[in-house]
Amino acid sequence: MPKKVDHDVRRHEIVDAFLRVTARDGYAAATSRAVAQELGVATGALWHYFSGFDAVIDAAMDAVVARTNRRITSTADGLRGLAAVDAIVTEMLPLTKETRDEAHVVVGFWGRLSARGAAAPDWAADDDWVAALRRHLGEAVQLGELRSDADPARLTTLLEAVFWGRQVVEVIASEPVDAADHRAAAETALQPWITRATTGDLPERARLSPRRG
Template sequence: MEIVEAFLEVVGRDGPAAASSRAIAAELGVGAGALWHYFDSLDAVVAAACRRVLERTDARIASVTDGRRGLAAVDATLREILPLAKRTVDEAQVVVGFWGRLAVDRQFAGGRSDALDMWGARIQRHLAEAVDDGELVPDVPADCLAEVLLSIAVGQQVHAVLDAERADPQRQLALVHHCLMPWRPQATKMQNGCPAGSA
């Protein structure tokens, strides 16, 4: 819908704080009152925009993992969620920047939960492939590791909004690498659950 796209355009260009009903209407070249023929409130626009972001992310994940498996597919999946480039940073702004306002939106909350569950299951499946392909050791806790990796991705979305320095792309990818490293066949001896010498 054009209103949702206008909202996303304003957020991407000017930031979430600038995405008022007046700014969205100006982006469309219409009066602000015209928006409410389609949405009940700005919160409803935000919820629709967040759902659009999740749908686009899911479509990209499906596209980039087509024909890939194992750790290559895990990496491709996470790169579409982590805020590594302008597009995914803008998406993080939409999702995280209005989280407080959307906390009461049951429909949105369910949609996000469904997306996270689906992405987590996808990552877990690719981790199992990595075990089959010898990229990870057989006793890797794929379910827990998938949850940790997804938590990192979501957490980095928060950092992209609240603390841009901590959302540095190389740092984000290093966190993913660090989580996977102990479970690679060539990993060094573990000490208290961490690779030796990592402290």
């Protein structure tokens, strides 16, 4: 029993080291060698806990998804309708150092998945944030913040594509991308559905809710 616990602890430490090196030195620098060095062990020691570097990246992706879901649960807590939608958009787009680093982990993961010819692990099927986004879009319709003919399911699918697409833009752009440009894509998706009641005089660039910080 304690052995199993140690094993899990060690795996967590390796994933944390991978994400720490990514945050500090960039995704390209987060090789198995750099992760081992970060932990002060030989590279070979990693392979007692993971079948290979693909498995480390799979676990890092899981950790990023879990982290994102935790952040969303925390920031959307107590919010309803568009304010909650805005909280989810803010966590899903690559707007901060943390979420920009995560975009590299996520896009790198997709690339390896494609190269392996494998489908995504099960987490993709039941992301908490997808259900939360759909629920809060439904609330926004009920609250009259979105037009009554807005379809929460279709808008969720559209926003999901926008989140993935903007993570790609973040990673492939030849110059740093303004956070405002990432937000603009999500706002363009929602703007035509936002009612005049919500936005007052409907500014040129619709806002989902007042900006924080």
